[in-house]
Amino acid sequence: MRVAVAGGTGAVGRHVVELLGAAGHAAVVLTRSTGHDLSAQDAATAGVTEGAAASGAPRGLTVVLAGCAAVIDVSSIATTSAATSTAFFGAVTRNLLAAERAAGVPHHVALSIVGAAAAPSAYYAGKKVQEDLVMAEPVGWSILRATQFHEFAVQIAEQGRMGPLQLVPTMRSQPVAAVEVAEALVEIALGDPRGLDRDLGGPREENMAEMVRRYLAATGQKRPVLQVPLPGAWGRALRDGTLLTARGARLGRQTFAEWLAAL
Template sequence: MVCGGTGAVGRHVVRVAGGRGHDVVVLSRSAGVDLAGGPDAALDAALAGADAVVDVLGTPTLSARGSVAFFTATTGRLLAAEHRVGVPHHVALSIVGIDGIDAAYYAGKLAQERLVASAAVPHTVVRAAQFHEFAGQIVSRASLGPVTLAPRTLTRPVAAAEVAEHLVGVAEAGPVGRAPDLVGPADDTLAGMIRRLSAHDRAGRRVVEVRLPGRYGAGLASGALRGGPGAVRGRLTFDDWLGSAARVA
């Protein structure tokens, strides 16, 4: 079972799991299940018989209050239903290096991690670095004409397709509480990624790097989001990803 199965990572999870012979079901509103407030009976019926639930849901908000509300509500309902029907493994995707950044979007992810860790359902939390795809997302969200504002971010980006491979492997292995973190093969900056994305696509985009204020901005610029020394390293660099099948898959 995949929650968020049409997103940047979720679609790859569906593809990878299906390629390994798993019977994959995507939990979605279109399938009659709404985590935001649908009936418990529909959720229970959808989860019954699942060997594992991989939760890669996300929200575009940068509001700490909004992020906490979203992840608390969706994760809480999901865990409660899993407990009722006896799902043996809950896998949650989170973000490397966010322990000291309890602000903005990351506040919701930390709240989610705490919920998962305290639940009765056997679980695994998987932290990954920012995705290569994040560069394009910032272009679509933070651009005015040909100009894009890029938050100063020191990261070690990884391809969403490799995150999916890691998640499926974790789901197959059974609950361990906390899986090894996954980061990309090389250090990078978000501004640098967007500039190279623009050059590759011949977009002629001007990228202005800005230091965001507060704990969130300090966390982005600190290098914490590169992960620790014990993290698993992905194989595909951002530059190789730009022209690869993983970008368009």
Template sequence: MRIVVIGGTGRIGSQVVELLRAEGHDVLAASPSGGVDTVSGEGVADAVAGADAVVDVSNSPSFADDDVLHFFTTSTGHLLAAEAAAGVRHHVVLSIVGADGIDAGYMRAKVAQERLVHESGIGWSVVRATQFHEFVAAIADGSTVDGVVRIPPVAFQPVAAADVARAVADVAAGEPAGTVEIAGPERLRFDEVVRDALAARGDTRTVVADPAAPYFGAVLDEGSLVPAGDARLGTVTFAQAVHA
């Protein structure tokens, strides 16, 4: 198969490219640095010409509400139009578990992106992932107020980026699968995960379990960040990740 990976030089994209190439697929790692800019549309038509599948694991450089909505809707619109013209059969996009239940700008933008994919007329798969192990420290930094980390004590099922990349690669090499969810192998507590991650790094900040603490600006319910039904489970536990 010829597969184009948009965002193919990033954290997830580079791993997806490596996995697919190891399986014998003809893979293009597309990114703005390589002349493929999905926001402006530059290079997109040439990149997807002759492709069997397009994988979109790109991300917005800004998380401001208007910026992220513009990025995902504009980028996806350019991709889908070019794919339709080129006869691409399968569009795969990476999204977030629970995005449609969290009232935050980034999540609304991901839902808008998913909607465009659903309505495109192209065969599609949406791989929804829980939060990555690799992002827990950044979550703590963004949740720190006056030196205290405030985290809602809700269910949390973090997943390794490598497990997400494997899931995306598997989906891309198959037929359109609709919505697929990927989560970590353990269901834990959000505040406990953050507390343990900081302790493993020797970070002495206090972590407070605060039900009112916002995440991406939204207040979470118990099940906001975890799959509601069956999901593919990764293999890397949180303990393995944090002590790696």
């Protein structure tokens, strides 16, 4: 099968592309590095004319998606601005869905985050827009909500470094291996559309400050870790389990300790 992967070079996207290839499928990688700015206004139609294609100009999504059985969207933007996040996920999702409709792609698979529709964060505002657009789509779609990847602890460590100190928000997390999320996405994309699928989380709950402490120790970094409860509704969501899977979710296999040991 031919499957397009929006964000196919990212933390989870690169596993999706590898898994598709290993199973004998053709992965079409859509990222800015492969010439597709999915948030650009004309991404769906740019270069669709025969002349543009012949001239080697970047081809529109509609042309590239022809013959695809599914599109897996694992694109992302690093931002703490709700406006930037909603603009990005809104534009990418609208462009992909428009091009899929025009090209006759029967299945759109989006990766979202457990708690994205409930927890008020700037980044999650964009994920909520993405989910709403996909759910309103008459053509086949699947949404998988996953918990944070193990790598999230590294991002928190980088963002929270303050002089000799390491600040970490008080946060309950259920980290999952990115490759296991990729496995689930590929399985979904190769089957019939599922709508909102069962959530996917890691095998056990962890405390983020403890995860960061263990990551720093495993990588030879010595900084005292200070756990800070964030104020407001977002801080509460981090602490009250909103970002954990509910009963009935599917659970990944690799623990955070196993991921650390493999670094």
